[in-house]
Amino acid sequence: MTLKRTAPLVLLTAAALSMTACAESQRDDSGGSGGGSADSNVKDTFTFGAAGAPELFDPLYATDGETFRVTRQIHSGLLGIKPGTADIQPELAESWEPSDDGLSWTFNLRQGVKFSDGTDFNAEAVCYNLDRMYNQKGAGQTAAEYWTYFFGTFSDDPENSLYKSCEAKDANTAVVDITRTTSSFPTILSLASFAIQSPKALEEGDANNVKAQGEGFTYPDYSMNPVGVGPYKLASYDEANKTVNLVANENWYGEAPKTKNLVFKIIPDESTRRQELQAGSIDGYDLPNPVDWKGLKDAGNNVEIRDAFNVLYIGLNPERNPKLKDLKVRQAIAYATNRDQMVKTQLPEGAAVASQFIPPAVSGYNESIQPYAYDPEKAKQLLQEAGAEGMTLKFAFPTEVSRPYMPDPQKIHAAFTKDLQAVGIKVQEVSKPWNGGYLDDVSANGAYDAWLLGWTGDYNAADNFLGTFFSSPKTNDFHTNVLPWGQQLSDDLKKADAIVDEDERATAYQDLNQQIVEKYLPAIPVSHSPPALVVSDKVEGLVPSPLTAETFDTVTVQK
Structure with a gap:
């Protein structure tokens, strides 16, 4: 997940309840023991190639996936993600329940949990964190993009x-009030941005002291000295050698990490990551180029294909x-484009033609909808009936980028x-670098008639796709404000x-x-494409996440 997004930021304006889960966490309560394995054939370090x-x-x-990949190992949230799925599960909250009106949520917290600095996790810590997020000032508000x-x-x-307020009803019970019901709450509490951190460390590290500097920010001491509840804690960040070193958190409440040391080796070039995997200097890396999947497999590596949780589309600007x-x-245009052939020839194994704007894993997916068939004669007929024969489309694609749903845009x-x-x-063919104006041309400037773009979901809710795309007719990429049904669609999405x-709610979205x-x-919905990650054949215990939200405490590496 990342806020270097493929669609405009649309604030949550409507809502409904998510899971009223009361399931128990599958974590082992035996407590951490420092990590590592007694097996002499198992290495004490897992090294991952980070982009x-x-x-x-x-x-x-x-705001970026590479940062979240690391912080996800250090921090935990009230809710977690069930491994291998996009579904939420208990994490620091063992269960949660809404009030009848859906505006007040009671979280029953896991007991006996400590932060990696030895301080207690409790309801006061939960409220401290949520209030800290809510009370951001100045540059902190701009920097906290996920909260916004x-x-x-x-x-x-x-x-x-x-967000309205949080009350520590007792040490093990936090009550969170919100201003409107939404399907995104409490699911959004599973996002890495909203992890619960040590109040003591946040205060001592002056964590909120963010300052604007040019187009970016300067951050306080705490930002490089995190204290969380995750299976690992930060040992060092060696910027010179481009490595982030984590070590098992002895205060972790769950089963100790299978591998004591976790190293992220920063290797920006994808081909170099592949070479280092082959050389054995790293044990895995993310998003291998689909054209390399077969070669990686033939070399004995395991290419772990995640479930598709994205959509590629052809955007249109009426x-x-x-x-x-x-x-x-x-x-x-839908009938004219041979999406089935494109999927077979341009996308990796497991990709599928999209019939709608959410992937099958999302609640509200309508299995009865069939994709528009490839029918050029039907397309010609419709163009003739519309008096649009010979029309011109300024059709754009991004350069200098590869996305899971769009490995080769050109x-x-x-x-x-x-x-x-x-x-x-x-x-009329148009192209522009992804980070060199393409996204601005689509979202802010409305510069193209048609364009290629996509979206990878943040969590399992139809609103995260459909609401992001269409709920704000005056500001969405598709300029639905000029169409007679634009406002109606927006209103219907908010009601759903x-x-x-x-x-x-699922029926309404269907x-x-x-x-x-x-x-x-x-x-035009085009396709859903599964991203992958690759590890050597010596790696065991890795569970791929469709949200790219893997945790590595279950991983072992054979010598």
């Missing part, structure tokens, strides 16, 4: 904040190109350009997200998914 350096170790201010994205605003603007206001034209764009030209649509009953692709079609 980038962590910016800091205070997850509240983090998911909770809206801070204590200086309470009317627009999802405000810039009025011909796109006609549903028949949008449908023609090749995908070329395939679809050929398809569009075959039905008489003229294509506010439904308390999970089954009822109906909306069908309307979106059959009645509205603001963009």
